[in-house]
Amino acid sequence: MNFTLRVWRQKNAREKGCLETYQARDISEDMSFLEMLDVVNENLVKDGIEPIHFDHDCREGICGACSLVINGIPHGGKKGCTTCELRMRNFADGDTITVEPFRAGAFPVIKDLMVDRSALDRIMQAGGFVSANTGGAPDANALPIKKDTVESAMDAAACIGCGACVAACKNASAMLFVSAKVSHLAQLPQGQVERVERVRKMVARMDFEGFGNCTNYYECEAVCPKEISVKNIARMNREFLKAITK
Amino acid sequence: MKLDSKTPSGPLADKWDNHRFSIKLVNPANKRKFTAIVVGTGLAGASAAASLAELGYNVKAFCFQDSPRRAHSIGAQGGINAAKNYQNDGDSIWRLFYDTIKGGDFRSREANTYRLAQVSNNIIDQCVAQGIPFARDYGGLLANRSFGGAQVSRTFYARGQTGQQLLLGAYSALQRQIGLGKVKMFPRTEMLDLVLVDGHAKGIIVRNLVTGEIERHAADAVVLGTGGYGRVFNLSTMGLGCNVTAAYRAYKRGALFANPCFTQIHPTCIPHTGDYQSKLTLMSESLRNDGRIWVPKNKGDKRAPHDIPENERDYYLERKYPSFGNLAPRDISSRSAKEVCDDGRGVGPTGYGVYLDFSEAIGRLGQQVIREKYGNLFEMYKLITDEDPYEVPMRIYPASHYTMGGLWVDYNLMSNIPGLHVIGEANFSDHGANRLGASALMQGLADGYFILPYTIGDYFARVGAQNINTDRPEFGAAEESVRSRIERLFAVKGKRTVESFHKALGLIMWEKAGLARNDAGLKEAISHIAALREEFWQDAKVLGDNNEMNQTIERAGRVADFLEFAEMFCYDALNREESCGAHFREEYQTEEGEALRNDKKFAYVAAWEYTGDGVKPELHKEELTFENVELTTRSYK
Numbered sequence: 097m098n099f100t101l102r103v104w105r106q107k108n109a110r111e112k113g114c115l116e117t118y119q120a121r122d123i124s125e126d127m128s129f130l131e132m133l134d135v136v137n138e139n140l141v142k143d144g145i146e147p148i149h150f151d152h153d154c155r156e157g158i159c160g161a162c163s164l165v166i167n168g169i170p171h172g173g174k175k176g177c178t179t180c181e182l183r184m185r186n187f188a189d190g191d192t193i194t195v196e197p198f199r200a201g202a203f204p205v206i207k208d209l210m211v212d213r214s215a216l217d218r219i220m221q222a223g224g225f226v227s228a229n230t231g232g233a234p235d236a237n238a239l240p241i242k243k244d245t246v247e248s249a250m251d252a253a254a255c256i257g258c259g260a261c262v263a264a265c266k267n268a269s270a271m272l273f274v275s276a277k278v279s280h281l282a283q284l285p286q287g288q289v290e291r292v293e294r295v296r297k298m299v300a301r302m303d304f305e306g307f308g309n310c311t312n313y314y315e316c317e318a319v320c321p322k323e324i325s326v327k328n329i330a331r332m333n334r335e336f337l338k339a340i341t342k
Numbered sequence: 343m344k345l346d347s348k349t350p351s352g353p354l355a356d357k358w359d360n361h362r363f364s365i366k367l368v369n370p371a372n373k374r375k376f377t378a379i380v381v382g383t384g385l386a387g388a389s390a391a392a393s394l395a396e397l398g399y400n401v402k403a404f405c406f407q408d409s410p411r412r413a414h415s416i417g418a419q420g421g422i423n424a425a426k427n428y429q430n431d432g433d434s435i436w437r438l439f440y441d442t443i444k445g446g447d448f449r450s451r452e453a454n455t456y457r458l459a460q461v462s463n464n465i466i467d468q469c470v471a472q473g474i475p476f477a478r479d480y481g482g483l484l485a486n487r488s489f490g491g492a493q494v495s496r497t498f499y500a501r502g503q504t505g506q507q508l509l510l511g512a513y514s515a516l517q518r519q520i521g522l523g524k525v526k527m528f529p530r531t532e533m534l535d536l537v538l539v540d541g542h543a544k545g546i547i548v549r550n551l552v553t554g555e556i557e558r559h560a561a562d563a564v565v566l567g568t569g570g571y572g573r574v575f576n577l578s579t580m581g582l583g584c585n586v587t588a589a590y591r592a593y594k595r596g597a598l599f600a601n602p603c604f605t606q607i608h609p610t611c612i613p614h615t616g617d618y619q620s621k622l623t624l625m626s627e628s629l630r631n632d633g634r635i636w637v638p639k640n641k642g643d644k645r646a647p648h649d650i651p652e653n654e655r656d657y658y659l660e661r662k663y664p665s666f667g668n669l670a671p672r673d674i675s676s677r678s679a680k681e682v683c684d685d686g687r688g689v690g691p692t693g694y695g696v697y698l699d700f701s702e703a704i705g706r707l708g709q710q711v712i713r714e715k716y717g718n719l720f721e722m723y724k725l726i727t728d729e730d731p732y733e734v735p736m737r738i739y740p741a742s743h744y745t746m747g748g749l750w751v752d753y754n755l756m757s758n759i760p761g762l763h764v765i766g767e768a769n770f771s772d773h774g775a776n777r778l779g780a781s782a783l784m785q786g787l788a789d790g791y792f793i794l795p796y797t798i799g800d801y802f803a804r805v806g807a808q809n810i811n812t813d814r815p816e817f818g819a820a821e822e823s824v825r826s827r828i829e830r831l832f833a834v835k836g837k838r839t840v841e842s843f844h845k846a847l848g849l850i851m852w853e854k855a856g857l858a859r860n861d862a863g864l865k866e867a868i869s870h871i872a873a874l875r876e877e878f879w880q881d882a883k884v885l886g887d888n889n890e891m892n893q894t895i896e897r898a899g900r901v902a903d904f905l906e907f908a909e910m911f912c913y914d915a916l917n918r919e920e921s922c923g924a925h926f927r928e929e930y931q932t933e934e935g936e937a938l939r940n941d942k943k944f945a946y947v948a949a950w951e952y953t954g955d956g957v958k959p960e961l962h963k964e965e966l967t968f969e970n971v972e973l974t975t976r977s978y979k
C-alpha cells in the first residue's frame with residue numbers, strides 16, 4: 097500500500113507549525129498506524145530530516161500515551177481503538193491521510209504531534225483518589241460489593257487518560273475523563289467518604305486548567321478508545337449538583 | 343567482594359517480623375529531614391514514592407513518560423497472586439512461597455521469596471481500600487482464578503486489565519501526595535547517571551526531555567524502580583520506552599548486576615509479521631486453559647488449518663507432557679514452539695507461529711462461554727491480524743516478556759552501593775530463574791508498599807540526614823560525563839539509523855541468547871555485539887538539536903547502553919553451565935530434552951561487577967542456601 101501523508105510539523109512550542117507532505121511507500125496492511133509512521137521516520141532520517149515526533153509507549157492500547165488526530169478524528173475513528181491499535185488495512189491504498197496533534201488550549205504542543213497533557217494529571221491530584229494510606233486497610237473481603245456495581249465501576253475505571261475526549265470536543269471539555277474517575281469511585285463503598293469533596297475539587301481544577309464545558313455533543317464518547325459512556329457525565333453532574341447544594 | 347545478603351537468622355516464618363523489630367526507626371519528627379529520589383513510577387516506584395511520602399519523607403520522583411500512569415506495569419493483563427485462601431482450596435503463605443521458589447527453579451533467595459508471599463495478602467487489602475474494582479462473585483466477595491498452572495485459585499483480577507487497575511491505584515496514591523506537596527514529580531525526565539558521595543548514592547543526573555537541560559538532583563538515598571531490560575531483544579512485549587539505562591548507569595558506578603541471563607519468554611504472543619515491527623502483543627496465557635496448541639506433522643505443510651486432518655496434526659505439548667499438556671510452564675511451552683518452527687513445521691506467513699485452537703472448546707462449551715471468558719482477547723487478536731479466532735485457530739509465538747535478573751540487592755532491597763535501593767522488576771531477588779504468572783504485580787507492589795518503606799528507614803537512621811548540596815565536585819564530574827557522552831553521540835554523524843542498530847542487536851540476542859543458548863553461540867554473540875557497538879559509535883545517525891525534545895538522542899543513549907549491557911548478559915549465560923528455569927543451555931539437558939540443573943555448582947546468584955568498557959566483568963557469587971525446601975526437579979510429564 098502507498099499513502100500520501102500530510103503531517104503537522106512544529107519544531108517546538110515557540111515556533112509556528114505547518115502541514116508537510118510525505119510519501120509512505122510499501123506499507124503492509126498489517127502495520128499499525130504508528131508502525132507506518134516508524135517506516136516513514138526511518139526514511140526521513142536517511143534523507144537527513146528529523147523524524148516526526150509523537151508520543152507512544154505500550155503500543156497495545158492500554159497506556160494512553162499515543163494520540164494523533166487522523167483525518168480529523170482523534171485515534172482515527174475506528175470504534176474502540178487507539179492509534180497504536182489502528183491497522184493500515186482500514187485505509188484505502190493511495191489515500192491521502194492528514195495527521196495532526198490533539199488540539200486543545202489545555203494541551204500545548206511540545207513538538208510535532210506531541211502535546212502536553214499534564215493538566216489531566218493535575219485534575220487527578222485535586223481529588224482522583226481514595227485517601228487510604230498504606231497499611232491501614234481492613235481485610236479485602238470485609239466489605240462485600242455487588243457484582244453489578246463493581247462491573248459498572250470497572251467500566252468507568254477502564255479510562256486510559258489519553259485525552260481523545262478533549263481533542264474531539266468542540267469546547268475542549270474534559271468532562272468524560274473527569275466523570276470516569278468520579279463515577280468509578282462514587283459507585284464503590286471505598287469512595288464514599290470523600291465523595292462530595294472529590295467531585296467538587298476535580299471539577300474546580302478542570303475549570304482552572306481551561307477545559308471547556310459539556311454541551312452534549314457526545315463526540316467524546318464516539319472517539320473514546322475504551323468506549324467510556326457519556327452516562328458517566330450525567331452521573332457526575334448529579335454528583336456535582338448534590339455537592340454544591342450540600 | 344563479599345556479598346552479604348543480610349538475611350536475618352531464625353525460623354523462616356519469623357524472619358521478617360524479627361527483622362522489622364531489629365532495624366532502626368527514624369523518629370517521626372525527623373522524617374521530614376530526609377529526601378528520597380525515586381526513579382521510575384510504575385507499580386514499584388509509584389507505590390514506594392507514595393508510601394514514603396505518607397510516612398513523612400520528602401520524595402522526588404522521576405519518569406521518562408509524560409505521566410506516571412503510562413508506565414509499562416499497565417500492560418500486565420492476567421492478575422495478581424495472594425495467599426488469601428479465599429477459595430478454601432488449601433492455599434497458604436507457605437504454598438505460595440513454595441510454588442514461587444520452585445517455579446524459579448531454586449535460584450532465588452529463600453527469605454525474600456517467603457517475605458513476598460507473606461505480604462501478598464496486605465497488597466490485596468490495600469488495593470481494595472484504594473477502590474480497585476477487582477472481579478467479584480455474585481455474593482459480593484472477591485473472585486479468584488487459577489493461573490499459570492497453579493493448583494489453587496489465588497489470582498485476583500480486574501477483567502484483562504489487572505496491571506492497569508493496580509497501576510492506576512498506585513498512581514492515584516502518588517497523585518494525592520503530589521497534590522499535598524510531599525512528592526515533587528518530574529515527568530519526561532530521564533536519569534542518565536548516579537552520583538556517589540563518599541561511596542554512598544546521594545543523587546542523580548537527569549536530562550529534561552522537553553528542554554534537553556541536564557539537571558542535578560541530590561537526596562539522602564536513591565531508589566530505582568526502573569523496570570526490566572527485555573528490549574535488549576528489541577522485539578518484546580514491553581513498551582517501546584522500556585530500557586536498561588538507569589540500572590546500567592548504576593552498574594557502571596559500581597552496583598552489581600545479578601543473573602542478567604534470566605529472562606522470561608512468554609509463549610502466547612501474536613507472531614510478528616515483518617521487519618518493521620518492534621513491538622509484539624501479548625495475549626494472556628489464560629488462553630491456554632481452553633486452547634489446544636498444534637502444528638502440522640509434516641514439514642512445509644501450507645494447507646489451511648481446517649484442511650489438515652486430525653491425524654496429520656501434532657499436538658506437541660499434549661504429546662510430550664501428558665499431565666500438564668497445553669498448560670506446561672512458560673519456558674517449556676516457549677521452547678517447544680521454537681523447536682517445531684525451527685524444524686520447518688511452523689505456521690503463518692513467516693513460518694514462525696503455532697496454532698492455538700479453540701474449536702474443541704467451542705464445541706464442548708459453546709461460543710457464548712468462550713466469548714465470556716476470552717471475548718476481549720479474541721477481539722484484540724482480530725483487530726491485529728484480521729482473522730477471527732472463533733473460525734480460524736489463533737497463531738501464537740513466544741516473545742521476550744519479563745526479566746528476572748536485575749541489580750543485586752540484599753534483604754533490605756539495598757544494592758552493594760550504600761543508599762542505592764532497587765525495587766520491582768529492576769532488582770533480581772524474588773523470582774529466581776523463572777517467574778510464575780501473576781507474580782510480577784505482586785512483587786512490584788510488595789517492594790513498594792510494604793518492604794522498602796521500612797528498610798529504607800534503617801539506612802536513613804544509620805547515616806543521618808546529610809543535606810547534600812549539588813554544588814559538590816562529585817555532581818560536577820557526573821554531569822560532565824553525561825554531557826560529553828551526549829556530545830559524542832551527536833558527533834558521530836554517521837549514516838545508519840539508531841533504530842537499525844537496535845534491530846541488529848535484537849536479532850543477535852534472539853538468535854544466540856534467546857530461548858536456547860550454547861557455548862559457541864554465546865561466544866559468537868559476544869564478538870558480534872562488540873563489532874556492532876564499534877560500528878554504532880562510527881556510523882550512528884543522530885539528528886536534531888540537544889536543547890529541545892529529541893526522541894532520536896533519547897533512543898541513541900538507550901541503544902548505546904543496550905549494546906554494552908548485552909555483552910554482560912551473554913557472559914552470564916556463558917558462565918551458567920546448567921539449564922534452569924528460563925535459562926536453557928543446549929549442552930545441559932536430559933536425554934528427553936529436559937533442563938538439567940546443576941545444584942552442586944550453580945546454586946548461586948551470579949553478580950557481575952563492572953571492570954571497564956569492553957572488558958569481561960568480574961563475577962561475584964552469593965551462595966544460595968536452602969534450609970526449608972528440598973531442591974526437587976520439576977517434572978511436567
Ligand code: FES
Pocket residue numbers: 151152153154155156157158159160161162178179180181
Ligand atoms: S501507545 Fe499505549 S495506548 Fe497507544
